[in-house]
Structure formats: structure tokens, C-alpha cells
Amino acid sequence: MVxxxxxxxxxxxxxxxxxxxxxAPENTMSAFEKGIKAGANMLEMDVMLTSDGQVxxxxxxxxxxxxxxxxxxxRLPASHIRSLxxxxxxDQKYREEKVPxxxxxxxxxxxxxxxNIEMKHRRHDGAASLVERCIRVxxxxxxxxxxxxxxxxxxxxxxxxxxxxxxxxxxxxxxxLNPTPxxxxxxxxxxxVVLNHLFLNRTVVRxxxxxxxxxxxxTVNGLRRIExxxxxxxxxxxSDNPALVKSVAGQILG
Ligand code: G3P
Ligand code: MG
Numbered sequence: 001m002v003x004x005x006x007x008x009x010x011x012x013x014x015x016x017x018x019x020x021x022x023x024a025p026e027n028t029m030s031a032f033e034k035g036i037k038a039g040a041n042m043l044e045m046d047v048m049l050t051s052d053g054q055v056x057x058x059x060x061x062x063x064x065x066x067x068x069x070x071x072x073x074x075r076l077p078a079s080h081i082r083s084l085x086x087x088x089x090x091d092q093k094y095r096e097e098k099v100p101x102x103x104x105x106x107x108x109x110x111x112x113x114x115x116n117i118e119m120k121h122r123r124h125d126g127a128a129s130l131v132e133r134c135i136r137v138x139x140x141x142x143x144x145x146x147x148x149x150x151x152x153x154x155x156x157x158x159x160x161x162x163x164x165x166x167x168x169x170x171x172x173x174x175x176x177l178n179p180t181p182x183x184x185x186x187x188x189x190x191x192x193v194v195l196n197h198l199f200l201n202r203t204v205v206r207x208x209x210x211x212x213x214x215x216x217x218x219t220v221n222g223l224r225r226i227e228x229x230x231x232x233x234x235x236x237x238x239s240d241n242p243a244l245v246k247s248v249a250g251q252i253l254g
Pocket of ligand 2: 044045046
């Protein structure tokens, strides 16, 4: 078995994807609070930089889908983005939910759950400042040991690793077979990989475990798929529905 990720004996992570995003608007304080209450022991969130260099918790590069605003996140200041409604698109009862700052989510999670911070940036040259500012915020909260970073962009993770080698990170892959991704995580000392559940099988999980890499899978929402992933021995299931993952994990893992 691979060592416990945070050295606390926890071997399975029920990861609330953008918070409990099946029950509340994604990447909002309500979704994160509900994720914790539903039994998640890790929250996944997407972070990006505003035009004035604030780290906000938001998924799309454009504001339109999940707020009442429009335009590109990286071209607008935090004051504008935070004046928008990030909840009403989901349900009237979430009206006036704001786009959170990374600061606020760290505060909410501290001492309660671990965090998976997924760094996203649109412009190629945005990586260095995003990495630097994420590190600054996490260190300000003294939460370096409560966080695992991830990104689809390997260069971003390389920058993170060079800057702070002790920080945990796991690269994200969209298609993870042929060959199984291993050279980057092994070369840079990643704690694991985050794989698309559609391309996973038991052999791949075993191979990665034998290399000392933990296997997280995204985004797993169906009951049967959750059962299958946990049955394969993955170390974390990233789901929009952490309540369902909790009940399945309880049955399979005890
Ligand atoms: O953590 C996995 C997942 O969050 C990656 O895809 O688009 O939901 O950020 P996305
Ligand atoms: Mg994500």
C-alpha cells in the first residue's frame, strides 16, 4: 500500500468536485460547506488569477456560464468579479452567492478537510504568477501540509515544484492510457496522478501503486462507476456527489 498522503493514516479520499456541486452552485462557499457536511475529506477547486492578481476560485475562463457577468476572468479585476452573482444560475435560493477568493476557502477548510487546488490559466505566461500567488496564499494560512496541487499543465506543476519542492502535487491527465503516465510524476516526485475514470483499469492502478504513486480519479458520479473505482483500489474519488461516495465507500471499505 502507498503511504498515507498526509501522514495521518488516511488512505481514501472522498473529494468533493468544485464542492458538493450536485447540490449547490460549483466552486462557491455553499458548495464547499455542503461538501464537508456530506462527508468529503477533501475539496477540489479550480483557481485562476484576476487581472489584478487575486487568486479566485472559478472554473471557466469566461464568466458567462456560472455568473450573471460576462467576459474573461483574467481581464477583469477581483472587485468586479466579486460583485457578480455566482449562484442564481443554479437556483434562486443561492442568489448573491459570490465567487470566492482562495483565502476564504482555505479559511473554511482549515483543520476540517484537505484541499486539492487545481491551477488553471489561459495565457501561457500566466503560469508563474499563478503559482507564486497560490503559494503565497497557502503559506499565509500555514496550510502547506493540508493541500495537494494539481493541473493539466505540467509546466505549471514544474514551476510549483522548483519553487517549493516540499509541496504536494499530482498532475491531471485527460487520457491516461498508452502509455500510463509515469515519467513526469516520477521525475518530479509527484505524490500521485489524477486520471480520467473512463480510461482506468485495475492493472493501471496496480502499476502506479507499485511505483509509489497514488491514483485519484475524476469525475465519477454514477453509483456503479463509484463502486467500480473504489473496488479497483483508487486512493481518491473526485465526485460532484460526495454524499454518494461516502455511502459507497462505507459499504466497500468499511
Ligand atoms: O480534478 C479533476 C477535474 O476537476 C478536472 O477537470 O474541468 O472539472 O476542472 P475540471
Ligand atoms: Mg477541476
